[in-house]
Amino acid sequence: MLRTELANQGAAPKIARPVPLRESVFEALLELILTGHLKPGQHLAESELAGLLGVSRQPIREALQLLSGEGWVDLHPGHGAFVHAPTVEEADQLLAVRTLLETESAKLAARHSTPDGVQRLRALCARGLAAVDADDVDMSVAINSELHAAITELSGNKVLAELASLVSRRVRWYHTPVARKRGRDSWSEHTELVDAIAAADEDRAADIMRKHTEHTRDSYLEQRQAEPVESAPEPTRRRRPRSPK
């Protein structure tokens, strides 16, 4: 059923599939995880997913490996795949690492800032503020990601950008609800940040970014106190191995 959608992403009927099935499956599963259809801790039976997406188990397995590599699912040899259930400790650590990576990115972006690059950042800021004005929260969050990605890319360090992007995606999974709360504040900070980058003021850019990400972190901690724990429900069927180690 879903198969056609997965296989023929474009419109042409008989055009060769340029993207391996595993990557379509990867995105489909990631979407299911991010939207909460697959809950943390849940056991992912390969046959079940294969039936759901209308493909064989093989691409499912490969997609699960990719997801495991990015930390979305945990593979327990002999027991299959489980949606990763982040502990509060891990979320904290991830947020700390994000602060580290993004701060360095901002510093480097300021150092290597170009008029062209700055202009792109400003455009994103404008779009972001417009989204906030229109109360389009989803759009605001999306543009927020774009802006941060643009900054990391402006840093000129691709390795750094890749890591930052990875960590940010993970972080966003945890605190998306937070981002919805502090829309306008966040975007005014963004504007200041871009100004600092435009002025090639490394230290100020780094400073603003650090405070910015730590604000998000504080908001996350607050939110978590409100709704203390979203404990993973008992795995649908298969239990976790005895010693998760």
Added chain:
Amino acid sequence: MLRTELANQGAAPKIARPVPLRESVFEALLELILTGHLKPGQHLAESELAGLLGVSRQPIREALQLLSGEGWVDLHPGHGAFVHAPTVEEADQLLAVRTLLETESAKLAARHSTPDGVQRLRALCARGLAAVDADDVDMSVAINSELHAAITELSGNKVLAELASLVSRRVRWYHTPVARKRGRDSWSEHTELVDAIAAADEDRAADIMRKHTEHTRDSYLEQRQAEPVESAPEPTRRRRPRSPK
């Protein structure tokens, strides 16, 4: 032929295999890459590797996915896997990221230092110096890795430790020859670093670690000037896709 070695790692004959084949394959392939038997840019035909290791293509594929996730090989859909060929630019960026991660680790390690942890670090330093005295370069390099790993773990941030370990392994691939040159200097720096951690002096620890990793970076750059480029040989058989993009 190799199969038995891969499958039955332990001694017991009929004990269930606790480790999936793909992980054994992963390590076997990584070893081949690190030792240079598989050269950068080389095309990795699944059937060939399967025959070489005595397993079917399936575990090979999964191992290649894992290797791709850690950046050891590049997967080009429809064209197969190629050993990653690092550019000088990428090596630089990787070294910069390593400095960032390790510096933060050192700072946190100093902040959270415990007598027990410090003692372990000192033991590693002693073993490292002993290895240098004995002119056992391989041992020295190995203990060097252990020490850095121990420091990142002492930081208390597992996410950070994992990233640092990943990046370090990649870095080591590029500059192993370098580490051989500056054995004793490196270890005296290590000793100072451990002292700073023991004294819970965050700034000094971070400072020393930053200088330490940048020393390594400088050595790498020097070495690279000596032997300008180790360009990848023409791929054994299959060419790279037209637009590597």
Added chain:
DNA sequence: CAACTGTATGCTGTAGGCGGTCTACGAGAA
């Protein structure tokens, strides 16, 4: 001689199937 086209070969991506292991559950004994 150079460029193009048709054909052959090798490889990847996917499907389907088999053996072995683990979990779940019910019966029987303490």
Added chain:
DNA sequence: TTCTCGTAGACCGCCTACAGCATACAGTTG
């Protein structure tokens, strides 16, 4: 009642097989 053990079912890991595309090469044409 509670613990132990045996059985049945489900699932994972791996192997084999096949369809389709990519590449290489030879033959052909300008």
